[in-house]
Amino acid sequence: MNAEAEAEAARLLRWYPKTWRTRYGEEFAELLVADIIERPRSKSRTADVIRGGIMARLAAAGLGGGTLEASAQGPASLTALGCCAAVFVSLGAAMWSQLTVGWQWSAPDNAATTVAMVVMSAAILILGVLALAAAVPVLWTAGWRLATGRPRGLLGPAALVLACAVIMFVGARHFGNGWPGTGGHRPGLVPGGIAAFSWASTLSVSSYWAHPGALAGFPAAELAWMAASPLALAGLAGGAAALVRRAELPARVLDFETRIGTAACAAMAVFLGGCCAWLVNREPGNLFHPGAIDAAGAAVMTIALLAARHAARAARLALNRPR
Amino acid sequence: MPSRSTDRGPEPGLTGFGRYAGPATLILASLADGAKHGYALTKDIESFSGVRLAPGTLYEALARLQAQGLIEPVESHDRRRPYRLTAVGAQALRAHLDVQRQVADVGLRRLASGWGNA
Numbered sequence: 001m002n003a004e005a006e007a008e009a010a011r012l013l014r015w016y017p018k019t020w021r022t023r024y025g026e027e028f029a030e031l032l033v034a035d036i037i038e039r040p041r042s043k044s045r046t047a048d049v050i051r052g053g054i055m056a057r058l059a060a061a062g063l064g065g066g067t068l069e070a071s072a073q074g075p076a077s078l079t080a081l082g083c084c085a086a087v088f089v090s091l092g093a094a095m096w097s098q099l100t101v102g103w104q105w106s107a108p109d110n111a112a113t114t115v116a117m118v119v120m121s122a123a124i125l126i127l128g129v130l131a132l133a134a135a136v137p138v139l140w141t142a143g144w145r146l147a148t149g150r151p152r153g154l155l156g157p158a159a160l161v162l163a164c165a166v167i168m169f170v171g172a173r174h175f176g177n178g179w180p181g182t183g184g185h186r187p188g189l190v191p192g193g194i195a196a197f198s199w200a201s202t203l204s205v206s207s208y209w210a211h212p213g214a215l216a217g218f219p220a221a222e223l224a225w226m227a228a229s230p231l232a233l234a235g236l237a238g239g240a241a242a243l244v245r246r247a248e249l250p251a252r253v254l255d256f257e258t259r260i261g262t263a264a265c266a267a268m269a270v271f272l273g274g275c276c277a278w279l280v281n282r283e284p285g286n287l288f289h290p291g292a293i294d295a296a297g298a299a300v301m302t303i304a305l306l307a308a309r310h311a312a313r314a315a316r317l318a319l320n321r322p323r
Numbered sequence: 324m325p326s327r328s329t330d331r332g333p334e335p336g337l338t339g340f341g342r343y344a345g346p347a348t349l350i351l352a353s354l355a356d357g358a359k360h361g362y363a364l365t366k367d368i369e370s371f372s373g374v375r376l377a378p379g380t381l382y383e384a385l386a387r388l389q390a391q392g393l394i395e396p397v398e399s400h401d402r403r404r405p406y407r408l409t410a411v412g413a414q415a416l417r418a419h420l421d422v423q424r425q426v427a428d429v430g431l432r433r434l435a436s437g438w439g440n441a
Contacts, residue, residue, distance in 0.1 A: 052379025
């Protein structure tokens, strides 16, 4: 029976993340074995362990507060916040840049679409400023740490961030030349270069993926860019997350980043408000009709925003805990 | 009356624990008379409260309590690591139980005046 119980305990333990298993694994397995021997067929125990494992994974990812040490919770929550914001901005920029294409050809003829686009544009501008403000102290600290040789493990993420940033910049600049808006005849809502860059960098967010026949007609280079750019974006976000986790950011930088993250959540909410106003508008204008991909994007952006707010709260709580 | 927990962090007592306040109270109360490991905690809590904390819930609460500095692990060569109450944990438990006692006193007094012994 003991062997069976131990095997069952080992199976259940796999629901928990590695860091948690390293810390609590042995003692938790002992308790599980005792519990399994006492209540061999308990389904509620299995459900409880699965729930606990999922919560531990969310906490390890920075999306839940309270179970990590304060020194680990802040960076973990900030990286979760950053990743959620990256997902939000990628989808939001894709949607926004498509709308700017329409504006380049013809301004919307109703107030609701105009207001929605102005709100979205203002929010995306604020998000851009906040992203720059957040990046500067992290890059400065990481650069300083790299120069002084501690802690180890920063070189890889720093190289990844640099490489992916270069790929995104060069690729988006190159493919931005094919921006449909450049054929428009009137000034757009935002400078054409910015809109073209945003359009090209989010070219992969496309409903064409659901229509392979139409996709096959695309130039090979554009298809390659549509496949490679999400990987570069993921590498950029992943590298930045590793930098934040490993750079041992000082408390004042963590505090600053948490404030930026909270402000970013507010800006994302404003953007989503504008986006929803456009989506529910029954007469958005000929060039501004939303599609199923926009509704799906808004749904994912809502989830990303909720997760980002959760992570921001966890980061704030960590800052106020004794270290 | 205690205020709700805020983003400023946990206040004295267990108001920052939200839905984990119940298991946390039981664990702290159990540890108040000495260090115990997970299985001993489960048995002790069941004996004095009639509540059997499931393993996942128990360790989720233990991790939170430890992260907040209310309990700490005791050095052990056994695979079953015991935990003990810290001074901060004792203070938090006392504050929480004082509030609970006030609630119980008020409830019992009102029950007695409104419902008698029924």
